Amino acid sequence: MAKIVMKFGGTSVADVARIRNVALLVKREVDAGNQVAVVVSAMSGETNKLVAWTREISPLHDAREYDTVVAAGEQITAGLLAVALNAIEVPARSWLGWQIPIRTSAMHGSARIVDIEPDLLNERLAQGQVAVVAGFQGIAPDNRITTLGRGGSDTSAVALAAALKADRCDIYTDVDGVYTCDPRIVAKARRLQKIAFEEMLELASLGAKVLQTRSVEMAMVHRVPVRVLSTFDADNGGTLLCDEDDIVEKNPVTGIAYTRDEAKITLLKIPDQPGIAASIFGPLAEAGVNVDMIVQNVSEDGRRTDLTFTTTRSELDRAIDVIRKAAPQIGYKDLISDNNVAKVSIIGIGMRAHPGVAQTMFKTLAEKGINIQVISTSEIKVSVLILEDYVELAVRALHSAYGLDAA
Amino acid sequence: MAKIVMKFGGTSVADVARIRNVALLVKREVDAGNQVAVVVSAMSGETNKLVAWTREISPLHDAREYDTVVAAGEQITAGLLAVALNAIEVPARSWLGWQIPIRTSAMHGSARIVDIEPDLLNERLAQGQVAVVAGFQGIAPDNRITTLGRGGSDTSAVALAAALKADRCDIYTDVDGVYTCDPRIVAKARRLQKIAFEEMLELASLGAKVLQTRSVEMAMVHRVPVRVLSTFDADNGGTLLCDEDDIVEKNPVTGIAYTRDEAKITLLKIPDQPGIAASIFGPLAEAGVNVDMIVQNVSEDGRRTDLTFTTTRSELDRAIDVIRKAAPQIGYKDLISDNNVAKVSIIGIGMRAHPGVAQTMFKTLAEKGINIQVISTSEIKVSVLILEDYVELAVRALHSAYGLDAA
Numbered sequence: 001m002a003k004i005v006m007k008f009g010g011t012s013v014a015d016v017a018r019i020r021n022v023a024l025l026v027k028r029e030v031d032a033g034n035q036v037a038v039v040v041s042a043m044s045g046e047t048n049k050l051v052a053w054t055r056e057i058s059p060l061h062d063a064r065e066y067d068t069v070v071a072a073g074e075q076i077t078a079g080l081l082a083v084a085l086n087a088i089e090v091p092a093r094s095w096l097g098w099q100i101p102i103r104t105s106a107m108h109g110s111a112r113i114v115d116i117e118p119d120l121l122n123e124r125l126a127q128g129q130v131a132v133v134a135g136f137q138g139i140a141p142d143n144r145i146t147t148l149g150r151g152g153s154d155t156s157a158v159a160l161a162a163a164l165k166a167d168r169c170d171i172y173t174d175v176d177g178v179y180t181c182d183p184r185i186v187a188k189a190r191r192l193q194k195i196a197f198e199e200m201l202e203l204a205s206l207g208a209k210v211l212q213t214r215s216v217e218m219a220m221v222h223r224v225p226v227r228v229l230s231t232f233d234a235d236n237g238g239t240l241l242c243d244e245d246d247i248v249e250k251n252p253v254t255g256i257a258y259t260r261d262e263a264k265i266t267l268l269k270i271p272d273q274p275g276i277a278a279s280i281f282g283p284l285a286e287a288g289v290n291v292d293m294i295v296q297n298v299s300e301d302g303r304r305t306d307l308t309f310t311t312t313r314s315e316l317d318r319a320i321d322v323i324r325k326a327a328p329q330i331g332y333k334d335l336i337s338d339n340n341v342a343k344v345s346i347i348g349i350g351m352r353a354h355p356g357v358a359q360t361m362f363k364t365l366a367e368k369g370i371n372i373q374v375i376s377t378s379e380i381k382v383s384v385l386i387l388e389d390y391v392e393l394a395v396r397a398l399h400s401a402y403g404l405d406a407a
Numbered sequence: 408m409a410k411i412v413m414k415f416g417g418t419s420v421a422d423v424a425r426i427r428n429v430a431l432l433v434k435r436e437v438d439a440g441n442q443v444a445v446v447v448s449a450m451s452g453e454t455n456k457l458v459a460w461t462r463e464i465s466p467l468h469d470a471r472e473y474d475t476v477v478a479a480g481e482q483i484t485a486g487l488l489a490v491a492l493n494a495i496e497v498p499a500r501s502w503l504g505w506q507i508p509i510r511t512s513a514m515h516g517s518a519r520i521v522d523i524e525p526d527l528l529n530e531r532l533a534q535g536q537v538a539v540v541a542g543f544q545g546i547a548p549d550n551r552i553t554t555l556g557r558g559g560s561d562t563s564a565v566a567l568a569a570a571l572k573a574d575r576c577d578i579y580t581d582v583d584g585v586y587t588c589d590p591r592i593v594a595k596a597r598r599l600q601k602i603a604f605e606e607m608l609e610l611a612s613l614g615a616k617v618l619q620t621r622s623v624e625m626a627m628v629h630r631v632p633v634r635v636l637s638t639f640d641a642d643n644g645g646t647l648l649c650d651e652d653d654i655v656e657k658n659p660v661t662g663i664a665y666t667r668d669e670a671k672i673t674l675l676k677i678p679d680q681p682g683i684a685a686s687i688f689g690p691l692a693e694a695g696v697n698v699d700m701i702v703q704n705v706s707e708d709g710r711r712t713d714l715t716f717t718t719t720r721s722e723l724d725r726a727i728d729v730i731r732k733a734a735p736q737i738g739y740k741d742l743i744s745d746n747n748v749a750k751v752s753i754i755g756i757g758m759r760a761h762p763g764v765a766q767t768m769f770k771t772l773a774e775k776g777i778n779i780q781v782i783s784t785s786e787i788k789v790s791v792l793i794l795e796d797y798v799e800l801a802v803r804a805l806h807s808a809y810g811l812d813a814a
Contacts, residue, residue, distance in 0.1 A: 073479075083476075087467070096475070
């Protein structure tokens with residue numbers, strides 16, 4: 001007998017028929033003798049509808065009211081799934097964030113889970129009752145409803161699994177696992193049987209949309225074994241997120257990610273002196289602009305140099321605005337921005353042990369005539385910024401070069 | 408400066424444009440220096456959609472899960488109206504049943520309000536913040552969401568007005584007040600300026616759908632002045648529910664109500680002996696069947712007689728079932744049922760002081776050739792059961808006979 005958390009996303013509970021199907025998947029685990037907690041998202045389309053209404057009334061809405069409105073979506077699914085389970089003789093009840101409670105920070109719209117009280121749920125699970133938990137929501141210290149940001153139900157599920165000390169957390173979604181690359185642009189992409197938490201974290205941060213980054217972080221910290229599998233084909237496939245040590249054969253590159261949500265800003269002829277980076281990135285941080293890659297040229301004359309950094313496209317205008325206002329302190333000559341760029345990354349824990357992995361990337365791109373604009377590296381990934389038009393070409397070439405293509 | 412509760416029904420908040428319009432009506436009261444709490448229903452159509460999903464999954468759904476699902480409708484409206492108010496510079500926040508809290512009985516689906524904690528709301532109202540309260544919902548002693556039954560937001564509003572000791576409770580709806588009769592079938596129906604609580608209670612119980620019966624009961628008990636007025640024409644019309652003593656000119660008949668949701672059961676040749684009524688109505692009460700009118704004929708031979716009673720059409724089958732099972736104890740000869748009947752009622756506090764009011768009713772119906780099947784009376788109303796086909800004819804004739812026709 002195991003204690004498991006199952007999580008179902010919006011497409012898995014999109015209508016009454018699919019909610020019934022989810023109930024059958026839950027029943028199977030119960031019949032196998034397991035204690036089961038289920039985390040659900042809003043029915044697909046519901047959240048978008050609620051968000052659209054809120055924005056239509058006021059683009060500058062209060063985040064606390066936004067949370068009150070959108071959290072209703074998960075509340076509805078939780079109640080409906082509990083009804084569906086009871087209808088097939090599986091004892092179940094719904095739990096809302098405030099009823100458990102799932103305590104979060106007060107950062108409405110993107111709150112962080114602080115604490116989940118496990119006792120009441122564990123008691124019910126031990127009695128054989130399935131707990132159907134509304135994902136994506138919690139309560140702030142002042143008792144108002146919070147939400148965890150897009151994809152937050154993944155984080156709810158992993159946090160719940162950690163709090164309940166569950167044996168595993170199964171994330172049911174509309175794909176059957178984690179792939180070496182986005183199968184929509186690389187036909188030869190392969191599903192991974194296992195992936196290390198660290199690799200998944202990089203993949204999620206770098207553009208793969210299977211799991212919310214924070215849920216992977218949390219799984220890694222609490223060592224929660226997470227499986228990603230398909231609601232519509234639950235018996236086949238699946239990818240296990242696990243400790244690095246549980247992966248025997250460590251390939252230099254496990255997966256390739258890309259994201260088009262990139263924009264680049266170059267400041268020309270800034271003074272090459274201590275404190276100049278702080279005068280640029282301080283104001284950006286204060287304004288809440290996320291900066292990703294940074295590169296500073298070597299100064300030729302020791303006095304002036306150029307600096308380039310990237311941010312998301314949606315933040316580009318704000319970033320430019322902040323820089324312009326800080327121009328007197330920075331003292332740059334010109335500002336050039338470009339959002340026709342994309343980031344391509346190779347990820348793999350085996351990289352640590354295999355020298356020359358980055359070199360293969362640079363050579364492969366050079367052979368295709370693709371210019372690398374910015375490079376950033378970590379222990380287990382290399383990212384490059386290139387012209388957006390070359391994304392598909394670059395990704396396919398790298399997938400072959402690292403031997404990832406399916407036979 | 409007054410403290411007021413405003414309540415808006417589903418058609419008043421049916422879409423984003425109407426929610427904005429409601430915000431303007433609230434702003435007007437705030438600008439006039441009033442402290443305002445607003446109670447909202449779900450956007451029209453939302454509750455029906457949620458109910459339909461629940462029923463589709465299981466007709467025999469758990470009432471606690473039903474409540475969790477449908478209460479989401481009012482939660483959404485409360486959040487959206489708070490956003491709309493903030494957008495026009497009116498400080499506002501939403502309040503859900505569990506946040507106030509509004510404590511109710513555990514009778515899910517038709518819970519009764521037990522207690523509303525007023526301190527926190529009063530504090531915010533005093534600071535000039537509008538409280539937008541989700542109607543229709545509360546929490547049971549075990550912390551689960553309850554709902555108050557169809558039309559329950561009216562009751563939420565009146566109960567809130569009583570708890571806050573508000574100066575008045577304005578019920579905004581899609582009609583501009585309470586009429587002498589349903590204007591859809593009596594073209595000459597007139598809007599009433601004032602109506603006594605007792606009369607409104609009878610009207611609501613007897614078929615007028617302007618207000619939920621329980622909300623009127625509560626207004627009467629707590630002496631909350633209630634106004635019914637139109638969201639779409641807020642400056643005109645309106646009807647004030649008030650104490651009988653506040654009505655100077657008491658007409659013998661104030662209004663005429665009717666309901667088609669009636670069914671009749673007649674038991675032939677039951678023993679005319681003590682305890683026979685208990686043997687019939689005891690089992691019906693245990694089965695939760697509501698019995699309305701009852702008439703027992705005088706026995707001709709002192710041994711056997713006939714008994715007729717009415718119930719709602721939806722409960723007819725269940726009532727027949729209960730009676731058939733109790734047949735050995737009752738000992739009737741035959742059972743006849745009929746759901747081609749309707750109830751027409753005249754209501755007026757002036758009835759007490761005017762003899763002959765009922766006689767006018769019987770004479771008027773007789774002149775139109777309408778047969779009266781059952782009669783039931785109280786101090787301020789007379790109800791008769793007639794063939795359903797004659798409803799419109801009967802109502803119009805009575806409306807004229809009691810001098811209620813508009814000039």
